[in-house]
Amino acid sequence: xxxxxxxxxxxxxxxxxxxxxxxxxxxxxxxxxxxxxxxxxxxxxxxxxxxxxxxxxxxxxxxxxxxxxxxxxxxxxxxxxxxxxxxxxxxxxxxxxxxxxxxxxxxxxxxxxxxxxxxxxxxxxxxxxxxxxxxxxxxxxxxxxxxxxxxxxxxxx
Amino acid sequence: xxxxxxxxxxxxxxxxxxxxxxxxxxxxxxxxxxxxxxxxxxxxxxxxxxxxxxxxxxxxxxxxxxxxxxxxxxxxxxxxxxxxxxxxxxxxx
Numbered sequence: 001x002x003x004x005x006x007x008x009x010x011x012x013x014x015x016x017x018x019x020x021x022x023x024x025x026x027x028x029x030x031x032x033x034x035x036x037x038x039x040x041x042x043x044x045x046x047x048x049x050x051x052x053x054x055x056x057x058x059x060x061x062x063x064x065x066x067x068x069x070x071x072x073x074x075x076x077x078x079x080x081x082x083x084x085x086x087x088x089x090x091x092x093x094x095x096x097x098x099x100x101x102x103x104x105x106x107x108x109x110x111x112x113x114x115x116x117x118x119x120x121x122x123x124x125x126x127x128x129x130x131x132x133x134x135x136x137x138x139x140x141x142x143x144x145x146x147x148x149x150x151x152x153x154x155x156x157x
Numbered sequence: 158x159x160x161x162x163x164x165x166x167x168x169x170x171x172x173x174x175x176x177x178x179x180x181x182x183x184x185x186x187x188x189x190x191x192x193x194x195x196x197x198x199x200x201x202x203x204x205x206x207x208x209x210x211x212x213x214x215x216x217x218x219x220x221x222x223x224x225x226x227x228x229x230x231x232x233x234x235x236x237x238x239x240x241x242x243x244x245x246x247x248x249x250x
Contacts, residue, residue: 075195075198076195076198076199100202100205100206101211102198102201102205102211102212102214103201103212103213103214103215103216104215104218105198105201105202105214107202125195125198125199125202127198
């Protein structure tokens, strides 16, 4: 994770379009200015950033399903539950599955775990739209490369 | 078996916390019931699931934006019910 750049996902480790599932990993940094305030003397990964990690992972899944022609924007978070504290250094597994692909929106169920212990989960609604401009699509390609998004999304991967 | 309208009205009542009695076939989802686009995504999801279809929201929006259709055609509930019946019929054809 590079919290200062809002990059919550380190690497996509599995992407199965047939199952409409994605798995990613993300390691909480040992130091961040965020931990100076959240909380002084007791650094905790904020729950809103865990939601963002689930949203980014869901977003990559939606991008893959749409063959990198469209992207996802977080629209709603439902039934979010935080079951365990996350502290600096935790190596997190982030998973998402596509529950429904609607017209211009998608619903995912996402979760984060640590050592197979559930940390948080939520149901996310994402608006699915065309890339707002060519530059953003290009930059998303760069981000995709950074997280190991497959250059060619496998049809049956 | 409940009608398409009844199913939609029940979904709207539950999703948007609108009294069921105030939801009529002539109600316009946006203008009369005050449902915004985000809440309509929840309704669309519930309708998609209930009827096994995919409401073509993007196509409808484009048609309205292009002046080829009015929002009444898609968002007055009796008309929405008719559109859903057409989609269900097309799926079974």
